[in-house]
Amino acid sequence: MKSYFQSYQADNNDPITALVVDDDKGVVSVLSDFLQIKGVKVIGKGYDGFEAVVMYKKLRPDVVFLDVLMEKYDGFYAFEKIKKIHPDAIIIMMTADSSDVMHEKLSIIDASAIIYKPYDIEEIVHTLNKISTPRTITT
Numbered sequence: 001m002k003s004y005f006q007s008y009q010a011d012n013n014d015p016i017t018a019l020v021v022d023d024d025k026g027v028v029s030v031l032s033d034f035l036q037i038k039g040v041k042v043i044g045k046g047y048d049g050f051e052a053v054v055m056y057k058k059l060r061p062d063v064v065f066l067d068v069l070m071e072k073y074d075g076f077y078a079f080e081k082i083k084k085i086h087p088d089a090i091i092i093m094m095t096a097d098s099s100d101v102m103h104e105k106l107s108i109i110d111a112s113a114i115i116y117k118p119y120d121i122e123e124i125v126h127t128l129n130k131i132s133t134p135r136t137i138t139t
Contacts, residue, residue: 015039016128019055021046021078022067022094027117031065034121040128049073053081056089063112063131068095068102079109090131094119 018040022028025047032042040063044055050073052066064082068075075093082089093106096117106114113127 015041016063017041017043017059017061018063018065019044019046019052019059019061020065021049021052021055021070021075022065023047023070024067027067031119031124034124035065038125038128049075049078049081052078053085056082057085060086063090063092063128065092065094065115068093068106069097076105076109079111092127 016039018035020028020032020035020042022031028045028047032045035042043061044059046052046055048070049066052064052073052075056064056078064078066075066078075095079091079093082091090112092113092115093109093111094115094117095102095106098116103114112131115123115127
């Protein structure tokens with residue numbers, strides 16, 4: 001029996017790598033654990049936009065999960081800097097602010113995806129499925 005499954009694998013069969021950045025350490029921990037359960041290799045964890053840029057330069061993950069509203073250096077700062085380093089970087093913005101103003105700001109920067117908090121685990125899976133390479137699994 002053949003079933004179709006979206007894996008979280010890059011083209012060379014290595015797992016997708018991720019950087020998770022949020023000023024809430026609990027969110028970073030829970031999201032990282034969930035991603036790793038789903039086969040995504042979390043190679044970096046950060047707590048502000050400055051750390052996100054430093055880690056992105058060093059680690060070059062396949063995808064960045066980036067909180068928008070953080071003290072010191074926010075997600076917009078990190079987004080801009082990372083896109084200067086790598087214009088094709090996949091950056092998934094996360095926010096609890098669902099206001100029209102925030103939606104407009106996020107639309108302007110053209111993020112790879114936007115996830116609103118409290119996030120739905122299935123929404124994260126769906127988002128990863130859209131950005132990952134499909135693989136057929138025979139069962």
